[in-house]
Amino acid sequence: MNCLEKDALGPSQAILVVGMRMKALSKLEWLKFVDRLVNDSGMEIIGVKAKGESFVFDRLKSADELRLDHDVTILPPKKVFLPVTEDLMTYDLKGQVRGERTIDDRKRVLIGVHPYDVIAIEQMDEIYLGSNIDEHYASRRLNTLIIASDIINVSERSFAASLGTHVTDSGYDLLVTDIGDTVVVDVGTKEGRALLKKYGSARDASKKEADTVKCWRSDLPTWFARRAKLPSSEWKRVLDENHDHPIWDENSKKCLTCGTCTTVCPTCYCYDVDDKTDLNLKEGKRQRTWDGCLLREFTLVGSGEIFREGVKERYRHRFYRKGAYLPDRKGFVACVGCGRCAYQCLPDIADPSEVMNSLASYNLHKTVEHPVPSVEHPEIMEDLLIPEPATIVRKQKMTELETLYVVRLDSGKELGHAPGQFVQVSLYGIGEAPISISSAPGGKEFELLVRRIGDVTGAMEKLKEGDKIGVRGPYGRGFDPKEMQGKNMLFISGGCGLAPMRSLIDYTMGHRKDFKDVWILYGCKEPAAILFSKDLKQWADVDNVKVLTTVDKCPDGQCWDGNIGVITTLIPKVAFDPMRTIAVIVGPPVMYKFVIRDLKSRGMPDENIIVSLERRMKCGVGKCGHCQMNGIYCCIEGPVFKYSEVKNIPEAF
Amino acid sequence: MKARVAIFDFASCEGCELQIVNLEEKLLDLIDIVDVVSFREAMKEHSNDYDIALIEGSIMRPMDEERIKKIRERAKVLIAIGACACLGGVNKLRNEWPVEEVKKEVYGDALLEGNKFFDVFPTKAVDEVVKVDFYIPGCPIDRNEFAKVITAVALGRKPRLPSYPVCVECKKRENICVFELGQFCLGPITRAGCNAICTSFQDGCEGCRGFLDDAKMDAQKDVLRKYGVTVDQMMKKFNFYNYRKGVL
Numbered sequence: 046m047n048c049l050e051k052d053a054l055g056p057s058q059a060i061l062v063v064g065m066r067m068k069a070l071s072k073l074e075w076l077k078f079v080d081r082l083v084n085d086s087g088m089e090i091i092g093v094k095a096k097g098e099s100f101v102f103d104r105l106k107s108a109d110e111l112r113l114d115h116d117v118t119i120l121p122p123k124k125v126f127l128p129v130t131e132d133l134m135t136y137d138l139k140g141q142v143r144g145e146r147t148i149d150d151r152k153r154v155l156i157g158v159h160p161y162d163v164i165a166i167e168q169m170d171e172i173y174l175g176s177n178i179d180e181h182y183a184s185r186r187l188n189t190l191i192i193a194s195d196i197i198n199v200s201e202r203s204f205a206a207s208l209g210t211h212v213t214d215s216g217y218d219l220l221v222t223d224i225g226d227t228v229v230v231d232v233g234t235k236e237g238r239a240l241l242k243k244y245g246s247a248r249d250a251s252k253k254e255a256d257t258v259k260c261w262r263s264d265l266p267t268w269f270a271r272r273a274k275l276p277s278s279e280w281k282r283v284l285d286e287n288h289d290h291p292i293w294d295e296n297s298k299k300c301l302t303c304g305t306c307t308t309v310c311p312t313c314y315c316y317d318v319d320d321k322t323d324l325n326l327k328e329g330k331r332q333r334t335w336d337g338c339l340l341r342e343f344t345l346v347g348s349g350e351i352f353r354e355g356v357k358e359r360y361r362h363r364f365y366r367k368g369a370y371l372p373d374r375k376g377f378v379a380c381v382g383c384g385r386c387a388y389q390c391l392p393d394i395a396d397p398s399e400v401m402n403s404l405a406s407y408n409l410h411k412t413v414e415h416p417v418p419s420v421e422h423p424e425i426m427e428d429l430l431i432p433e434p435a436t437i438v439r440k441q442k443m444t445e446l447e448t449l450y451v452v453r454l455d456s457g458k459e460l461g462h463a464p465g466q467f468v469q470v471s472l473y474g475i476g477e478a479p480i481s482i483s484s485a486p487g488g489k490e491f492e493l494l495v496r497r498i499g500d501v502t503g504a505m506e507k508l509k510e511g512d513k514i515g516v517r518g519p520y521g522r523g524f525d526p527k528e529m530q531g532k533n534m535l536f537i538s539g540g541c542g543l544a545p546m547r548s549l550i551d552y553t554m555g556h557r558k559d560f561k562d563v564w565i566l567y568g569c570k571e572p573a574a575i576l577f578s579k580d581l582k583q584w585a586d587v588d589n590v591k592v593l594t595t596v597d598k599c600p601d602g603q604c605w606d607g608n609i610g611v612i613t614t615l616i617p618k619v620a621f622d623p624m625r626t627i628a629v630i631v632g633p634p635v636m637y638k639f640v641i642r643d644l645k646s647r648g649m650p651d652e653n654i655i656v657s658l659e660r661r662m663k664c665g666v667g668k669c670g671h672c673q674m675n676g677i678y679c680c681i682e683g684p685v686f687k688y689s690e691v692k693n694i695p696e697a698f
Numbered sequence: 699m700k701a702r703v704a705i706f707d708f709a710s711c712e713g714c715e716l717q718i719v720n721l722e723e724k725l726l727d728l729i730d731i732v733d734v735v736s737f738r739e740a741m742k743e744h745s746n747d748y749d750i751a752l753i754e755g756s757i758m759r760p761m762d763e764e765r766i767k768k769i770r771e772r773a774k775v776l777i778a779i780g781a782c783a784c785l786g787g788v789n790k791l792r793n794e795w796p797v798e799e800v801k802k803e804v805y806g807d808a809l810l811e812g813n814k815f816f817d818v819f820p821t822k823a824v825d826e827v828v829k830v831d832f833y834i835p836g837c838p839i840d841r842n843e844f845a846k847v848i849t850a851v852a853l854g855r856k857p858r859l860p861s862y863p864v865c866v867e868c869k870k871r872e873n874i875c876v877f878e879l880g881q882f883c884l885g886p887i888t889r890a891g892c893n894a895i896c897t898s899f900q901d902g903c904e905g906c907r908g909f910l911d912d913a914k915m916d917a918q919k920d921v922l923r924k925y926g927v928t929v930d931q932m933m934k935k936f937n938f939y940n941y942r943k944g945v946l
Contacts, residue, residue, distance in 0.1 A: 120869070475853065503855075503856075
């Protein structure tokens with residue numbers, strides 16, 4: 046039914062203002078316009094083309110390849126701005142190790158983007174350009190003009206109309222509507238207007254043409270077979286209330302964990318980075334490729350721990366990320382109802398409208414909230430992903446597994462870190478690893494304690510003094526010593542947890558007057574694994590500082606006359622006033638629960654407990670997604686947290 | 699000093715070794731970073747002094763077993779290449795029948811008694827006989843993955859195979875799912891790394907790279923049933939490269 050034949054128009058939200066900016070081209074003129082773009086503009090023209098019975102965005106060779114009647118493309122147009130695989134930089138392994146940024150700033154026009162994909166691109170812009178600008182994304186995005194197109198055929202699994210994403214009034218340079226013999230063009234930006242003027246001969250659209258477009262848009266919702274019952278503004282509430290809904294269990298049993306839902310999603314933005322060295326071992330490229338939270342090793346860290354291993358947890362995470370975490374963080378639901386995941390999922394369990402509809406009709410009313418701590422992130426202005434050259438000044442073997450490196454940036458600048466922050470250490474051809482800084486702030490040199498555990502840390506051990514490494518950072522929220530001033534300090538660390546803790550302890554020792562009594566509790570597997578024993582001795586000599594150490598066991602052949610037992614056996618030995626003491630805990634994941642339990646039983650309030658958590662920090666700048674604990678990015682909101690901020694976060698401990 | 703590499707074949711079509719020769723100009727890079735000291739398919743020379751042994755093919759006979767054990771003793775690093783070496787591959791299909799029956803079927807009444815070349819036992823993958831350090835799976839192996847594993851070993855990095863299924867690479871290549879084309883596919887349970895070569899040519903995955911350690915077999919069977927695949931068809935498909943690893 047055409048609304049021109051009706052007096053009353055459809056729901057007002059679907060009707061967009063169409064007025065003076067409407068232009069029109071005959072079909073022939075439209076094809077000429079596209080052909081001129083392809084042949085004369087010198088730009089790369091990417092449009093929707095047929096692939097079998099499906100559609101894809103691909104480089105156009107002529108206008109007749111372009112389709113405006115597509116229902117949906119297999120992959121979303123985000124691939125133009127964030128390619129499936131892209132080079133971030135090249136490196137040279139011969140002689141001096143160096144890295145050079147690869148930037149793609151080719152001018153492009155992208156034709157045939159449906160409104161839901163335009164909105165998805167606006168969301169991607171918010172992620173990649175909103176803060177900590179990603180230059181690789183930016184150079185593609187800012188050099189591309191978008192010619193959007195109204196939906197002519199609705200995809201069978203799309204529910205965009207329920208979310209209001211079947212139409213849009215922003216995010217495009219031109220928006221075209223194929224109304225038969227004529228293509229009506231809505232001019233969105235002056236760049237769009239200039240493009241149309243330069244390569245096309247458009248006239249003003251007639252009132253009838255403008256009305257036809259208006260009617261088409263208002264009628265469009267009736268063509269959608271699928272509906273989400275809940276408005277997107279309700280998704281977060283319903284998800285928060287249904288964290289333990291049986292659907293997560295039931296559906297995840299059918300899940301192949303094939304990652305298709307995240308690969309085809311227009312709003313998924315997680316990525317992985319890997320070094321690809323040429324077979325000649327002389328040069329290589331650091332590449333970024335799409336990654337997805339459904340895949341098993343998404344949260345794998347160097348020690349072999351996988352933080353979100355269960356299929357149910359992975360399956361659920363995807364829905365929460367889209368429906369709860371991003372609304373919290375950015376204010377939008379990261380689903381535009383394109384239906385790609387639903388259509389492509391073989392077991393058919395990925396459809397957000399179906400899952401949300403099930404949750405809406407069966408509410409358990411057991412609310413689990415995932416608040417994101419409000420942290421001021423300093424804007425990172427440097428090249429986000431390109432390391433700075435640095436030199437290993439000194440190297441000292443600490444234990445069988447651990448080595449301390451003293452590092453200096455080649456630029457001569459100070460690193461400028463806060464205690465508890467970390468850097469990304471880069472070895473070209475091997476990769477990057479997040480390493481916490483173990484020296485106090487200040488000075489041109491900084492110290493990294495590295496446990497030999499994975500590729501980067503293993504290769505690093507083979508480096509000599511004077512050798513080069515790459516460094517990015519410092520990253521993350523560190524400890525805030527100012528907040529701890531005037532308090533007693535209780536440091537509790539296990540294993541190499543002492544490394545990040547040392548930066549704060551050294552700060553405390555350097556500002557001794559600002560703090561009251563200090564206790565340092567340190568536990569290790571065995572005497573031979575004890576780190577910073579010289580430091581431990583020095584700290585113990587300072588007034589009103591008490592150092593207690595323990596080992597889990599003392600194997601034959603090692604010497605130990607101190608305490609034997611896990612770290613919690615040291616806590617009863619300390620008489621602290623729980624209200625006037627700050628406890629700082631850093632250690633292996635298993636340690637936190639037990640230490641926190643014992644501190645709380647001594648009456649310590651949650652606000653006085655500070656933890657630093659380990660996760661897979663791959664990018665360090667809040668984008669790649671690997672370090673997420675529910676809605677929190679460990680790399681920017683952490684790694685240091687107040688216990689009160691994370692105690693209710695299901696994935697934190 | 700350059701690592702010394704030897705390439706050996708057991709029961710196989712030698713197609714994986716051919717993939718190495720197919721590196722073409724990159725082969726020159728390879729021989730620049732390692733010394734190839736034995737490679738029957740491509741050179742006459744042979745030496746028993748090597749660091750890295752690349753093994754193609756499956757183990758079928760007592761004499762193979764003896765030979766692979768010797769190679770293992772000599773090599774610091776042993777890498778299985780191709781489905782036959784990594785999984786047993788298509789050679790394992792004959793394990794469905796007793797050895798004597800198979801011999802009779804193939805060689806009829808020929809007198810094989812006492813001939814060590816025909817003294818066979820049920821097919822084994824290489825790691826059923828000796829320790830394998832790294833795997834380069836596939837039928838045949840993928841040249842890029844071969845280069846990746848070799849450069850990793852040369853740089854002292856642990857070569858890691860993808861832990862996700864072929865679907866990831868297939869979707870990234872923007873293929874139409876072969877289930878939509880009326881075929882069936884083992885992509886969702888098979889280790890990626892082939893860049894979805896078969897499905898990119900509209901041919902369902904046969905699982906030549908082996909199933910993932912955490913392959914979701916039940917979910918895969920549900921999907922196959924949904925698309926009307928019979929138990930018999932499923933069994934044949936599962937067994938083709940992964941004999942008795944996809945038990946119904």
